[in-house]
Amino acid sequence: MAEKWYIANGNQGDIILSSRVRLARNLVDFPFPCRISPEEAQRLDEVIVKALSDFPGEKLHAVRMSDLTMHRAVSLAEKHFISPEFTDPAPGRMLILSDQEDISIMVCEDDHLRIQTMCAGFAIDEAYQAASAVDDHLDRRVQYAFDERLGYLTQSPTGLGTAMRASFMLHLPALSQNWEISRLATTIGKLGLSIRGSYGESGVAKGDIYVLSNQVTLGISEKAALDNLKAIALQLATRERAARDEMEKNVAFADRIHRAYGILNSARMVSSEEMMELLSLVRLGAVAGTVPVRLETVNELMATLQPASMNADYDENMDAAARDALRADRIRARFAEDLQNQSR
């Protein structure tokens, strides 16, 4: 089985972890989610499930958010299948996820539908095609709220127009040094894009992982928005690579990478914060080939060893100390596998 998009090492995977497209859609027959009644929300779910029942692509699975444990719900947000707000099980909230977890549809979030598609690496066109396939399928079965002048109608006016949010997840450890990323963020904002930390809150980017996304949806075509986003992402990647080349000349920096590997390869307790910080360094070593770890392993550990995901996957009752011990065990085990495979 192919590795999932959040684990696979795609095109330009040294820096670009993944590409994502999200389309917001609303149905004319229902009030916006902020005004929908529980009964109408229930009926909306049924309409969507029915409309997708003959979707010809991957198998889709629907789950009501109210049926999930808290850890399982937060786990979905940790993997970026849903927004953090969607973990709150308001009436009608339902997630539709594909077998490969590369299509996720939030029903009754801020809009009736948030169709998301994800691909590994630099592959925003593929993600857009996948989203369009779902969108076209639904468009033939339900009536979207659409206005010739305003485009797709969304609950928040910031989505009007294409109602498309496209984004790249980027690993930018070198640009994160000396706050260079903060200076770049201002320029990026002026170009109609936004860059922010992916895992952290309040501006801190855990693991130096960022999300670069388009902000303008009105008065611009999907293609123009994607082209703009791609150009900036590639420029950031070029700058990041140049900054890495500079850093790699420094023996003290090589020392930091090897120490990060050594600690993760030995520690018996690792918090998720420390894991992200050290894996960011190990990822650089994996790209440069100086530590015996596959990029896919780094991606996998970052994606699967977040706190709620561990509770959901291993034991709902684990406390933080038990998680830290299990996290350390899992990291050591995966590093040992990579070392063994490499020395074969």
Place this chain on the structure above:
Amino acid sequence: MAEKWYIANGNQGDIILSSRVRLARNLVDFPFPCRISPEEAQRLDEVIVKALSDFPGEKLHAVRMSDLTMHRAVSLAEKHFISPEFTDPAPGRMLILSDQEDISIMVCEDDHLRIQTMCAGFAIDEAYQAASAVDDHLDRRVQYAFDERLGYLTQSPTGLGTAMRASFMLHLPALSQNWEISRLATTIGKLGLSIRGSYGESGVAKGDIYVLSNQVTLGISEKAALDNLKAIALQLATRERAARDEMEKNVAFADRIHRAYGILNSARMVSSEEMMELLSLVRLGAVAGTVPVRLETVNELMATLQPASMNADYDENMDAAARDALRADRIRARFAEDLQNQSR
């Protein structure tokens, strides 16, 4: 070839690294070193070299301190063959060192002769016998300054009597926690002994390594002094083992040991301070068998990778950064050897 005393793992080597006896002696025919003329000091050297020329034990080698580079001289102090003060090449200062480096005689330090003998582990009686063999040999060839009532006459009145300083080098990481060692030091002082850091200055014990020695030399026989010292050392060892047992129940402590191993096994730059701190933890893991490192390896790295010793052994012109890089390389190489030997 047997490992040198500062590398070998002797009796009670989990805690007691080595035993040492130092005898101060002065010759009636010469003024004390503080008043000796360069010509007399030169003659003293000749008298001692001649008196030891037919020493029946190990082969002895004499070297004038003024013939050594600064790094080589400090290196001898780092290995505890000489006092730090003896690195200053005052007239007549000469070191006589045995092939196995377990007999070292300082000529023209504070006294005419400081006869030192060292053994691995808990072996103070063996060290005393070895020192006595040198002492007896010399006693038949030169005339010692000796008084029936005051015993051996020494330049400083604190040495009068037996003029013997016996000591153990102890690894006390568990007792170092929570300053328990500071509380014990007061009690030890009242018993006529002293405990202080071996490597550090100003009271800090680098690597948690301490020297326990007798302070009283007047009005006490050598045997009584040694028995007293042995009893206290064994009590400290018992307390240290109990404290280690307590610590080892703590997963956070196991984590610290494994991290120390992981860092030393991976880092590209390691200062001597960090090496001592981390090797102290690795030594605990080596004793408990939780890290794949031999105790002898820890002893060797602590003894041979001190700054001046590295310059003397590898390259007189190395700066601190080059030393830190070479130190990291040497540690990784020795850890790799131990791992390979263990997995055979």
